[in-house]
Amino acid sequence: MSDAATTLQGMAMAPRVRARAFAGADQAGRSQAAYALAAPAFVLMLLMLIGPLAGVIALSFTDYQLGAPAFSWIGLSNYHEMFADRVFWISLKNTLTYVAIVVPGAVALGLGVALLIQSGAALKSWYRTVYFLPVMATLIAMAIVWEFMLHPQFGLVNGLLRAAGLQGHSWLQDGSTALYSLCAIGIWQAVTNQMPDVSFQGLNRIRVLVDKNIPAELDGYIAAEKDFDKQGFHQAMFDIGTASGKVYALPFAISLPIVYVNVDLAKKAGADPANLPKTWDGLIDLAKKIKALGPDINGITYAWDITGNWLWQAPVFSRGGTMLNAEENRVAFNGPEGQFAIRTLARLVSEAGMPNLDQPAMRAAFAAGKTGIHITSTSDLNKTTQMIGGKFELKTHTFPDVVSPNGRLPAGGNVVMILAKDKAKRDAAWEVVKFWTGPKGAAIMAETTGYMPPNKIANDVHLKDFYVKNPNNYTAVSQLALLTKWYAFPGDNGLKITDVIKDHLNSIVTGARTKEPEAVLADMTSDVQKLLPKTVGSVR
The missing domain is CATH 3.40.190.10 (Periplasmic binding protein-like II)
Incomplete structure (x- = not known):
């Protein structure tokens, strides 16, 4: 190639080289601008999300509690305790179940609703009205709607089931269906963007x-x-x-806690319905006589596991006791009142032969006429009466052994x-x-x-x-x-304390430690004390 040709070729390529150079510089400038624009958001995310997350992870290897003046390195102890905690696995299961149902359900239903609203179908206007009605309605009204729709006695859902010849259900009260009911409400909230x-x-x-x-x-x-x-x-x-x-x-x-009595069984056991026992001694004595009426008859049941500790607080409060001291930093249910309560629970099992049943089974056995005395919440009265259906005479009675003047009952x-x-x-x-x-x-x-x-x-x-x-x-x-x-117990461990109490009471009801109620109370006291806030300042 001649020198002239080479020169002409170089002159022809020069604009393209300069264009690439300018393009590269422009691209670099755009990148720098993009980074500059994203920097505030990145810094904010670092400060508000990543930083606190890293801090929480670091603190998980210590015994830090909110308000405590100091803390120590404990390694993996918190994780060992967490993985050994039954409540953790239940919470994890419930969370994963909720996410597995609500996330795909909300996406699928939301997409379907969007397609219907934007479609050219003849019912497009009707679809839009149905969808936007809850958005235009007050959130309070929608909260009432859900409350009434799922109500066990007069809810729309149970009404439709009964009309179809099926049995209604306590959707939000029954632990086996409450989570799935909340999932359904969660999907609705995600689709309609509603919060109560x-x-x-x-x-x-x-x-x-x-x-x-x-x-x-x-x-x-x-x-x-x-x-x-x-x-x-x-x-x-x-x-x-x-x-x-x-x-x-x-x-x-x-x-409030009350006593439900099967008057027919009580009469057979020699009791006077007009003068039912007002003490635990009297109830246990009557329960033993009722149980002796037949091998398939229970003398008494006590819904001890309602919310974990409600019917633990009841006998303690009825004697004038408290859960914690006035400063809320020391367990107080290990005094005479708590000792009476724990011994009474053990006596129900050892002397009155109380069976190990969950709440629905207790209610069903009583309503079927197989239990003489059932102690539970007054909130069960309407449902229990319906379940009995006139099979026997039901009479309710006041909670036993409420000592005057300081005896109380938890609401x-x-x-x-x-x-x-x-x-x-x-x-x-x-x-x-x-x-x-x-x-x-x-x-x-x-x-x-x-x-x-x-x-x-x-x-x-x-x-x-x-x-x-x-x-x-x-x-x-x-x-x-x-x-x-x-x-309500104070601090971040308040709910966990409830589960600890429930687990210890369960060891008595199952028969595992029925013969050592004082030892159970001592262990329960020790375990709860460990979970209380270390300083009074952290308690509200």
């Missing part, structure tokens, strides 16, 4: 939610109400929903909390909460369940005739003067 403004929670969960700053304070609403007392509201109602000196909830449905049931953050929604929610917990709403609840309303006007006026016709429902109301808070 109002929530019903167990009385022993108030403290947990308040510690996480979830519910709204109600003191301002209560103070603004005129003549609130004339609507049946009173200080005891506010006290139940109080945490850290402020009211966060109002009680909706209250239950079960649920409260209503407002979770909405928007003020307009909170104001609307308050009007609904007032009706639910007011005279009329509370009376409706009492007439359709076994719960009792804490509202005075509901009990004294709206339900006066109801209690005359249904004396079994009045038994719990007669114990209202004994009502006290269902105690």
Whole structure:
């Protein structure tokens, strides 16, 4: 090739080389700009997500507790304890089940709904109306809808099942179906992007939610109400929903432990239905006589495992005892009151021959006429009465051995909390909460369940005739003067403490340690003490 040709070729390539150079510089500039734009988000993610996650992982190898002044390196001890904890595996299973159902269900249903809404089908307008109706409706109304749809007595779901000749179910109350019911609601929430403004929670969960700053304070609403007392509201109602000196909830449905008696079996055993035993000694003696009536008859059952510790607190409180000391840093249920309670549970097994049954089995055996005495929550009354269906006479009786003047009984049931953050929604929610917990709403609840309303006007006026016709429902109301808070243990281990107590009580009921109740109480005390916050400052 000649020099001229080479020169011409080089001149022709020069623009392309310069173009590539400019393109490379432009690409580098764009990359730098992209990194600069992404840097704030990356730094924020590092500070808010990755950093705290790394910190938590590091702390998991120590004995650190919130509020503790110091901590020590303990290696894999926390992980050994976690993997040996039954509750961890149950929680993991429930979480994986929920995710496995809700995530694909929400995606599939959401895609299907989107296709229907955007389709050219003749029913497109109807599809859009059905989908957007819950979005336009208030969240409070939708919470009521779910509550009523799944209600065991008058819910739409059970109503449809009964109409089809099938048996209804306690969808949210039964542990075997509660998770799947929540999954169905979770899919609906994911598709419609709904979250509740109002929530019903167990009385022993108030403290947990308040510690996480979830519910709204109600003191301002209560103070603004005129003549609130004339609507049946009173200080005891506010006290139940109080945490850290402020009211966060109002009680909706209250239950107390009571005694259910099969009058037919009691008569056969020589008891006078008008003068049933009021002490544990008397009940155990009657239970032994009832059990002697036949090999397939149980003398007594005690629903000791309700929520893990409710019916452990009941006999302790009935003797004037407490779960912890006033500072909430030392176990107090190991005193005389707790010793009486643990020995009584052991006597039910060793002397009265109480079988090892779960709650549904206890209820079924009693309703079938195979158990003489059943001690459980008044909330079971409506369902148990329906299950009995007139097979025998049922009479309820007060909880035994409540010692005056300090004996109390822990209130079960649920409260209503407002979770909405928007003020307009909170104001609307308050009007609904007032009706639910007011005279009329509370009376409706009492007439359709076994719960009792804490509202005075509901009990004294709206339900006066109801209690005359249904004396079994009045038994719990007669114990209202004994009502006290269902105690919630402090700290991050509060729920775990409940499971620890349940496991130790279970060792007595199964017969494994029935003969050594004092030793079980000592072990339970030691295990609970280890889980309490180390400093008073970490307790609220």
